[in-house]
Every structure is written in C-alpha cells, then in structure tokens.
Amino acid sequence: MKDKIIINGAGLVGSLWAVFLARRGYQVDVYERRSDMRKAGFVGGRSINLAMSVRGWKALEKAGVKDQLLSNALPMEGRMMHSETGELTFQPYGKSDQAIYSVSRGGLNRALVEIAEDFEGVNFHFDHRCVDADLDENELVFSLPDGTIKKERASYIFGADGAFSALRSEMQRTPRFNYSQSYLDHGYKELEIPATADGEFAMADNALHIWPRGHFMLIALPNPDKSFTCTLFLPFEGEQSFENLQTDDQIHSFFNTYFKDAVPLMPTLLEDFKDNPTSSLVTIRCNPWQMNNRMLLIGDASHAIVPFYGQGMNSGFEDCTILDDLAEEYGEDWNKIIDVFNDTRIEDANAIADLAIRNFIEMRDLVGDPEFLLRKKIAAWLHDKFPDKFLPLYSMVTFSHIPYSTALREGHAQDELFKQILALPGIEENWKTDEVIAIFENWLTQKSNANG
Amino acid sequence: MKDKIIINGAGLVGSLWAVFLARRGYQVDVYERRSDMRKAGFVGGRSINLAMSVRGWKALEKAGVKDQLLSNALPMEGRMMHSETGELTFQPYGKSDQAIYSVSRGGLNRALVEIAEDFEGVNFHFDHRCVDADLDENELVFSLPDGTIKKERASYIFGADGAFSALRSEMQRTPRFNYSQSYLDHGYKELEIPATADGEFAMADNALHIWPRGHFMLIALPNPDKSFTCTLFLPFEGEQSFENLQTDDQIHSFFNTYFKDAVPLMPTLLEDFKDNPTSSLVTIRCNPWQMNNRMLLIGDASHAIVPFYGQGMNSGFEDCTILDDLAEEYGEDWNKIIDVFNDTRIEDANAIADLAIRNFIEMRDLVGDPEFLLRKKIAAWLHDKFPDKFLPLYSMVTFSHIPYSTALREGHAQDELFKQILALPGIEENWKTDEVIAIFENWLTQKSNANG
Numbered sequence: 001m002k003d004k005i006i007i008n009g010a011g012l013v014g015s016l017w018a019v020f021l022a023r024r025g026y027q028v029d030v031y032e033r034r035s036d037m038r039k040a041g042f043v044g045g046r047s048i049n050l051a052m053s054v055r056g057w058k059a060l061e062k063a064g065v066k067d068q069l070l071s072n073a074l075p076m077e078g079r080m081m082h083s084e085t086g087e088l089t090f091q092p093y094g095k096s097d098q099a100i101y102s103v104s105r106g107g108l109n110r111a112l113v114e115i116a117e118d119f120e121g122v123n124f125h126f127d128h129r130c131v132d133a134d135l136d137e138n139e140l141v142f143s144l145p146d147g148t149i150k151k152e153r154a155s156y157i158f159g160a161d162g163a164f165s166a167l168r169s170e171m172q173r174t175p176r177f178n179y180s181q182s183y184l185d186h187g188y189k190e191l192e193i194p195a196t197a198d199g200e201f202a203m204a205d206n207a208l209h210i211w212p213r214g215h216f217m218l219i220a221l222p223n224p225d226k227s228f229t230c231t232l233f234l235p236f237e238g239e240q241s242f243e244n245l246q247t248d249d250q251i252h253s254f255f256n257t258y259f260k261d262a263v264p265l266m267p268t269l270l271e272d273f274k275d276n277p278t279s280s281l282v283t284i285r286c287n288p289w290q291m292n293n294r295m296l297l298i299g300d301a302s303h304a305i306v307p308f309y310g311q312g313m314n315s316g317f318e319d320c321t322i323l324d325d326l327a328e329e330y331g332e333d334w335n336k337i338i339d340v341f342n343d344t345r346i347e348d349a350n351a352i353a354d355l356a357i358r359n360f361i362e363m364r365d366l367v368g369d370p371e372f373l374l375r376k377k378i379a380a381w382l383h384d385k386f387p388d389k390f391l392p393l394y395s396m397v398t399f400s401h402i403p404y405s406t407a408l409r410e411g412h413a414q415d416e417l418f419k420q421i422l423a424l425p426g427i428e429e430n431w432k433t434d435e436v437i438a439i440f441e442n443w444l445t446q447k448s449n450a451n452g
Numbered sequence: 453m454k455d456k457i458i459i460n461g462a463g464l465v466g467s468l469w470a471v472f473l474a475r476r477g478y479q480v481d482v483y484e485r486r487s488d489m490r491k492a493g494f495v496g497g498r499s500i501n502l503a504m505s506v507r508g509w510k511a512l513e514k515a516g517v518k519d520q521l522l523s524n525a526l527p528m529e530g531r532m533m534h535s536e537t538g539e540l541t542f543q544p545y546g547k548s549d550q551a552i553y554s555v556s557r558g559g560l561n562r563a564l565v566e567i568a569e570d571f572e573g574v575n576f577h578f579d580h581r582c583v584d585a586d587l588d589e590n591e592l593v594f595s596l597p598d599g600t601i602k603k604e605r606a607s608y609i610f611g612a613d614g615a616f617s618a619l620r621s622e623m624q625r626t627p628r629f630n631y632s633q634s635y636l637d638h639g640y641k642e643l644e645i646p647a648t649a650d651g652e653f654a655m656a657d658n659a660l661h662i663w664p665r666g667h668f669m670l671i672a673l674p675n676p677d678k679s680f681t682c683t684l685f686l687p688f689e690g691e692q693s694f695e696n697l698q699t700d701d702q703i704h705s706f707f708n709t710y711f712k713d714a715v716p717l718m719p720t721l722l723e724d725f726k727d728n729p730t731s732s733l734v735t736i737r738c739n740p741w742q743m744n745n746r747m748l749l750i751g752d753a754s755h756a757i758v759p760f761y762g763q764g765m766n767s768g769f770e771d772c773t774i775l776d777d778l779a780e781e782y783g784e785d786w787n788k789i790i791d792v793f794n795d796t797r798i799e800d801a802n803a804i805a806d807l808a809i810r811n812f813i814e815m816r817d818l819v820g821d822p823e824f825l826l827r828k829k830i831a832a833w834l835h836d837k838f839p840d841k842f843l844p845l846y847s848m849v850t851f852s853h854i855p856y857s858t859a860l861r862e863g864h865a866q867d868e869l870f871k872q873i874l875a876l877p878g879i880e881e882n883w884k885t886d887e888v889i890a891i892f893e894n895w896l897t898q899k900s901n902a903n904g
Binding site for chain 2: 172175176177179180181182183236280
C-alpha cells in the first residue's frame with residue numbers, strides 16, 4: 001500500500017500533479033476551496049489566456065495527457081504589433097516551426113480535473129477551504145460551507161493553492177521563513193474581440209497581438225470560438241491610468257487615442273470595461289518551500305509571477321516534471337525528493353520572476369523600439385548561423401528546458417554582447433558582417449574562459 | 453473633545469507615542485498582548501541591549517522625558533576591538549564629546565509605561581491580544597486570557613505591535629499590499645559578563661566591545677549594575693555555527709579558540725549558552741504603512757531591522773518625532789499627517805534597513821581590516837578639517853538627524869571618494885597630503901554639480 005498524499009488546490013498545477021501521483025499508484029486526495037468548476041460553469045473576467053510553451057507541453061506529455069489537450073490550443077507563431085496609426089509588424093517568436101499556444105485557463109483546468117478523476121481515480125473534495133494547518137502533524141484543517149470543520153492528515157502534502165496559498169500563510173509564521181509579495185503599479189482588465197458576423201477571426205489568429213504604448217499596453221490572444229481575449233495592462237494611478245478612466249467619455253477617448261484599430265472590433269468595450277474587475281499583478285517569493293520534508297509548496301503558491309513571459313503555468317507544470325524526474329531518481333523517497341527540489345528549484349523560480357518583470361518592459365515599450373528590433377534580427381541571424389552556440393534569451397525560456405537561472409545568466413551575457421555589436425558605426429544598415437561575427441566569437445571565447 | 457486614539461502595542465515605540473499624544477490632549481488607549489511588564493518582572497535572554505543615539509534622545513526630549521531616562525544610560529564612546537590574541541584597539545565613534553548610550557530595553561519600557569500612565573493619563577490594557585481588525589470600520593478585535601472577545605474602535609489607530617504585528621497581518625491581506633520578511637542566516641544568543649568580585653566592571657565600561665571574527669562576532673554592552681550583556685552572532689548552519697555547538701566540549705573549544713580573553717570573564721558561559729534561546733534576525737519592509745489614512749503602522753511593525761547599526765529603537769522613536777512635527781505643521785489633521793508620513797518615511801526606513809545589514813559586515817569583518825581602519829582615520833581627519841563639508845556615514849546615521857535615505861546616498865558617494873583616495877600609492881604611510889585634499893575637493897565639486 002503506497003502512502004496517502006494530499007494536494008491542497010485543484011487548479012492547473014494541483015490537478016496535473018494529482019495525475020502524475022495517481023499514475024504512480026498513490027491514493028491522492030485533492031481539496032479545493034472553490035466549488036466544482038465543472039458544475040459552476042465558466043467564470044470569466046479574470047483569466048488572462050494562457051500561453052503554453054514547451055515546458056508546459058513536456059509536463060502534459062509526461063503525464064500522458066498532451067494529445068487530449070492539444071486540440072483546443074491555438075498556435076501563435078509571433079507577436080503582431082499594432083502601432084498607433086494601425087500599422088502592423090509581425091515578429092516571429094522563434095524558428096518557423098516554433099509557436100506558443102493560446103489555451104483557456106478554465107477549459108484546461110476542467111479537462112485536467114476530469115482526467116484525474118475519471119481515469120486516474122483521484123478523489124476531489126470541492127468547497128473545502130483550508131483554514132489551518134498543523135505543520136508538525138502534517139495535518140490540514142478545512143472549513144465546509146455548512147460550517148463543519150474537517151481535519152485530514154497524509155504522509156505528504158502538496159500546497160498547490162495559488163498565489164494566496166493558505167498553506168504558505170501557515171508556513172510564514174514559522175521561524176526564519178523568508179517571504180515577499182510585491183505588486184506592480186499596473187493592474188489589468190479583461191476585454192473581448194468577438195468573432196466577426198461571418199463567424200471568423202477579426203484579426204490574424206496565428207499571433208499574439210500587442211498594442212505597445214510605453215507605460216501601458218493592450219494584448220489579444222485567439223480562442224477556439226474565433227474570439228480574442230484582450231487584456232489591458234495600465235497603471236492604477238497617474239495620467240494614463242485606471243483611476244482616470246471612470247466615465248464613458250474618458251474610456252472612449254482613451255481607446256480611440258491609443259487603440260484606434262481595435263475599437264471597431266470591440267462592440268462591448270464599454271460594458272466589458274465597466275463590468276470586469278481591475279485586477280492586480282503580484283510576484284510572490286519565499287524560501288523555504290517545504291516543511292519537515294513532508295509538505296511542499298508548488299506552482300503559484302511558492303512562486304507566483306507576473307504574466308509577461310507567459311511562464312506562470314509553464315513554470316508550475318515544470319515543477320511537476322522535475323518532481324516526477326526526482327521520483328524516478330530517488331526511488332520515490334519523498335523526504336529526499338522534497339529536500340532536493342527545495343534546494344534546487346528556488347533559484348530557477350526567482351530567475352523567471354525577474355525575467356517576467358523584465359519582459360513587461362520589453363512588451364509594452366521596447367517592441368516598438370528600432371534598436372530593440374535590430375537586436376532581435378541580429379540575434380535570429382546569429383542563432384541561424386550558429387545554432388549550437390547561440391540561442392536567444394526568449395528561445396531559451398520559451399522553446400527549451402534550460403533552467404531559468406541559466407537562461408537569466410546567459411541573458412545578462414547576451415546584453416553585454418549586443419552592447420558591443422550595437423555600438424558599431426553603421427550597424428543599422430549593415431549587420432551581417434565579419435566584424436559582428438568576430439565580436440560574437442570573441443564573446444564566446446571569453447564566456448567559455450569565464451566558465452572554464 | 454479631542455479624538456479617541458488607540459495604540460496597539462505597549463513596547464518602546466507604542467508607549468513613547470502614547471506620551472506624545474496624551475500631551476496633545478488626546479484620550480489614548482494602549483492595548484498590549486503581554487502582561488504588565490511592571491508586574492511580571494524582567495524577562496531576560498532575548499534582549500540585545502539598546503544603543504541610544506541622538507535620534508532616540510531627540511524624541512525623548514521632545515516628549516519631555518529625556519532627563520528622567522538619562523541617569524540609567526551608560527555612554528559608549530567607541531568600539532573596543534578584541535583580537536584573537538587578546539590585543540585591544542579602541543576606535544572612537546565620533547568626536548570626543550560624542551557617544552552612544554547603553555540602555556536596558558526592559559528598564560526603558562517600564563519607565564515609559566509608568567510616565568504615560570502615571571503622569572499623562574494614558575489607559576493601558578494588558579493581556580489584550582489583537583486577533584482581528586475591521587479596516588473599514590477602524591476597529592480592532594482583542595482576545596482576553598479568559599477567552600472573552602472585545603471590540604474597540606477609534607478615530608485613529610496606531611499599530612506599534614512589533615515585527616510580528618497583528619495589524620500588519622490584517623493589512624497584508626488587502627489588495628496591493630507590498631510586504632517582505634527576510635531573515636539573515638545568522639542567529640544570536642545572549643550571554644553575560646558579571647561584575648567582578650570587587651563589584652567593578654570586568655572591562656572598560658565606556659565602549660561597545662567587539663570580538664570580530666569574519667563570519668561571526670561577539671559583542672558586549674555595559675549595564676548600570678557593572679555587568680555586561682554579551683551577544684553572540686553566529687550562522688545557524690555551517691562550519692562555525694549554532695548547529696555545531698551542541699556539547700559542552702564544542703562550546704568550550706569554540707569560545708577558547710575565538711574569544712579566549714572573554715572566557716575567564718564569563719563564569720556562567722555554559723549554562724547561559726544552553727539555557728538562553730537562539731533567536732533569529734529579521735528585516736521587515738512593507739508599503740503602504742497606512743489604511744484609509746486612519747490606521748498607521750510605526751516602529752518595528754512597519755520597519756523591523758537587524759540590530760547592527762543600533763538604529764532599531766532610534767528609528768522607531770524618530771517616527772514619533774516626525775509624526776509630532778507633522779502634527780504641528782498640519783494642525784493635527786491626522787488624515788493628512790498619516791498620508792504625508794506614509795509618503796515620505798518609507799524611503800528612510802528602507803535606507804536604514806540596508807545600512808543595518810551593511811554594518812553587520814563592517815562590524816564582524818571589516819573592523820579588523822587595515823584598509824578599513826585607514827579609511828576611518830582619513831574620514832575623521834577630513835571631518836576635522838572640513839566639518840561643514842564632510843560628515844562620515846556613521847556620524848550621519850548616529851550623531852545627526854539627516855534623513856537615513858540621504859545618509860545612504862551620501863555613503864555611496866563617500867565609497868567613490870575613498871576608492872580614489874585609497875588607490876594612491878603609499879597612502880598607508882602618508883595620507884595627510886595635499887593630494888588627498890585635492891581629490892576630496894574635486895569630489896565635492898562633482899557632487900555639487902551632480903546635485904545641480
């Protein structure tokens with residue numbers, strides 16, 4: 001008889017991790033604060049569409065559920081930039097066969113819960129709010145809607161209960177628990193571009209659309225029903241801000257000034273803007289992630305990040321891949337697995353948190369900057385010429401399994417490289433040169449010496 | 453009739469702030485989780501002695517209680533460094549008339565509560581543990597030892613309830629509340645050097661004694677009863693660590709190796725080491741500090757720092773000075789005062805938090821470093837020669853009322869200055885030179901140009 005395992009949280013990471021554990025033969029009980037999302041129906045308004053990339057797909061494949069989920073995912077091969085005058089510029093994310101995939105958070109979550117329950121025998125307990133934990137006894141205390149209190153113990157407990165994790169709140173009170181929650185000055189609001197009258201996509205459906213406007217931006221991701229889910233990222237306060245978008249006139253005037261080409265595609269703009277909540281953007285870091293080698297936080301519970309690298313779900317799913325790899329390596333010795341995961345994964349989570357904040361600046365601001373675009377082009381050219389020696393940062397994060405912390409360090413090194421390259425006189429006109437290659441090769445040598 | 457004001461926490465900052473408010477004619481109720489410290493007797497073992505400097509004295513003076521408290525404070529004019537071979541080096545903190553003062557936390561706290569209650573009519577409510585808060589109603593909920601629950605409202609509430617503030621916990625759940633708690637890898641343990649058999653101090657009593665040993669250190673501060681309170685700062689884990697000091701032999705051998713001259717002065721070393729707890733060292737930052745301009749965190753509740761600059765209490769007391777100055781400036785419009793304080797003080801709290809961590813490295817490591825000592829000497833000489841133009845960082849923090857954030861910026865600028873000065877050939881032998889003065893004057897000019 002294998003150990004009993006509890007997962008707190010039936011979100012994306014919790015339900016996927018339940019599948020992994022059930023496949024290894026464990027009795028898995030998943031407790032979830034919310035009602036069963038399969039019965040309650042989809043609740044919109046706060047769900048930035050997800051961009052699944054290779055780290056996410058790898059976890060789904062390892063869990064044996066990739067094929068079932070691929071059919072509802074829409075490939076986005078690059079960014080489509082919308083200028084203020086409506087000019088479009090397409091910027092591929094990677095090579096021609098590489099894409100990130102737009103998926104619906106609600107749809108994916110429902111599918112994972114169904115697979116876990118129907119095919120893997122996982123027990124889901126909805127409407128169970130975790131209100132307390134006995135960390136020494138490895139016990140969770142749940143409150144039910146009728147007011148009853150239920151206590152449950154297990155050999156191992158995984159906290160997959162999100163950015164506002166109840167388990168983490170309990171751990172935060174223990175000695176020497178490092179913790180930070182840090183909010184951006186920006187909030188976000190979901191809006192919609194529906195399918196056209198002919199039932200078609202209103203814009204190109206193979207791209208993630210961005211209206212970069214310096215301190216704020218609008219993005220749009222395609223859905224299988226041929227609509228786009230749009231998200232406006234805007235400061236809470238200041239000249240252009242949610243605070244200053246109160247009246248219909250203010251909202252109209254703001255959108256007509258900055259997102260002119262999108263306005264005709266958004267028939268319910270005013271209603272959506274007023275009905276949908278303005279949500280905040282938090283980065284959560286903590287250390288340790290585990291207690292007594294028997295309780296472990298995963299996903300947003302230990303490393304919630306801002307959505308600008310599309311790596312929130314991907315990094316949570318990668319937690320599952322790595323834990324499952326460790327289960328193999330250490331023969332399912334979970335004490336050891338939890339200890340090793342805690343010691344090695346935190347650095348990567350901190351790196352993707354930093355990268356995600358950095359990418360916000362890139363998305364809202366730099367994607368319209370000629371020097372930035374030139375750098376992108378030179379990077380793609382170098383990658384083409386030296387595929388084994390140069391992988392652009394975006395590709396490392398999105399299209400590889402290189403640890404995030406390695407990608408972040410390599411990204412800093414690449415900044416140094418491009419500082420040299422972009423300082424060359426006349427680089428704007430002529431960059432496929434021997435001089436650029438010489439700088440690149442010198443940089444490579446220095447880097448390998450430094451690592452050597 | 454003036455507003456009713458609640459202070460949560462009867463610690464140093466809470467009881468001093470109560471005196472300030474009572475003097476302005478407010479009805480002040482102070483609630484405190486612990487029992488009355490005047491009845492419970494002094495609880496030792498976790499109370500690093502406090503080093504009062506000018507920021508603390510100014511607040512006490514403004515509150516009209518300085519003279520009563522000065523008699524129990526012992527001046528320390530500098531650091532007395534103890535080398536491994538028992539060699540002593542004295543390093544003055546400032547000019548010959550400047551000192552920091554060793555005071556007992558417990559004694560100071562009792563005195564402030566007595567003054568507030570007996571002379572200012574403040575109502576103290578001990579054994580009241582704040583368990584909840586209604587931020588919209590400006591209401592606190594207290595639990596009493598007999599299990600009863602009491603709710604109290606006030607026009608304004610000040611949270612002076614320390615590093616593990618209950619009020620802050622409630623605020624932390626509100627949207628966009630930035631918060632971090634960060635622990636050092638070092639812990640601390642209190643030890644004692646009693647008075648000699650003749651009833652005298654066992655070492656010089658006009659100094660803060662330091663045994664700097666690189667990654668760890670021992671310090672000692674004098675007490676009015678001619679004993680010294682010692683504190684050992686040591687990593688929790690690693691080669692030299694609390695983890696590796698378990699047996700009597702290990703403890704003896706460690707102290708005999710590193711603190712040989714102190715051992716004969718510590719007759720109860722083993723008992724103290726085993727009986728006293730090992731405590732941790734946390735830095736707390738948050739933003740905002742206020743809710744609805746009616747509730748405000750002060751002292752450790754909003755800005756707990758590590759003790760290595762001796763500014764924890766001083767910065768909390770300075771909160772009171774600044775709030776009282778703002779009360780004057782804004783005619784006791786507390787909505788405005790709380791708003792302005794929140795907008796201006798957080799930067800200074802972050803600066804002293806950084807400086808305190810930086811000073812730990814200085815105390816445990818650099819104070820034994822010849823280059824560091826040379827820099828100190830040159831800094832003192834420059835200050836002597838140009839008293840209006842050059843104030844060493846330590847003096848800005850300890851002997852001035854310059855905002856901490858200004859001191860931190862100036863400290864960075866001084867690092868640049870000394871990088872240039874210490875790079876001069878032969879500087880060790882000869883530093884009272886025209887060349888040093890030329891570098892200094894050039895640095896001054898550049899700084900004043902940069903500040904525009």
